[in-house]
Amino acid sequence: MRVQLADLILGGYLTENDRLPTVRQLAADLGLAIGTVARAYRELETANLVRTRRGAGTRVTSDHANAPDSQLAQAAHTYVTTSRRLGASDDQLLAAVRIALTGTPPG
Incomplete structure (x- = not known):
């Protein structure tokens, strides 16, 4: 909770x-x-x-509004929302994040 x-x-x-x-x-x-x-x-x-x-x-509180965790949560929300509009599955979302983290281009 x-x-x-x-x-x-x-x-x-x-x-x-x-x-x-x-x-x-x-x-x-x-x-x-x-x-x-x-x-x-x-x-x-x-x-x-x-x-x-x-x-x-x-x-x-407002203390958290500019915290890195808050900004990260907002970026993640935007990413998931946009990806869902594109029809991406959970596996595709996670694969894209893994590629971004490792710097390995798709293909």
């Missing part, structure tokens, strides 16, 4: 000041223990993705 929330934040689906559900509400919605959700929120806070304030709840 923490990874999914981080992906939503880094991918730009949750933006600055978006409020996350309360720990109790998210635990109930997902059928998880309250401690599990609380730990995930603490880890997100440690990663500067969210900030929790009494009375204001847990909100997405």
Whole structure:
């Protein structure tokens, strides 16, 4: 669950000041223990993705907006979206990334 929330934040689906559900509400919605959700929120806070304030709840921060991980997530999202429009399969997407990483031209 923490990874999914981080992906939503880094991918730009949750933006600055978006409020996350309360720990109790998210635990109930997902059928998880309250401690599990609380730990995930603490880890997100440690990663500067969210900030929790009494009375204001847990909100997405802006601290991550210019982080390399955020930029990478945005670039990856653009790559996948464009590739899907071209009709590429998962295998083709991964093959193209491997080629880009190794510098080996296709063929």
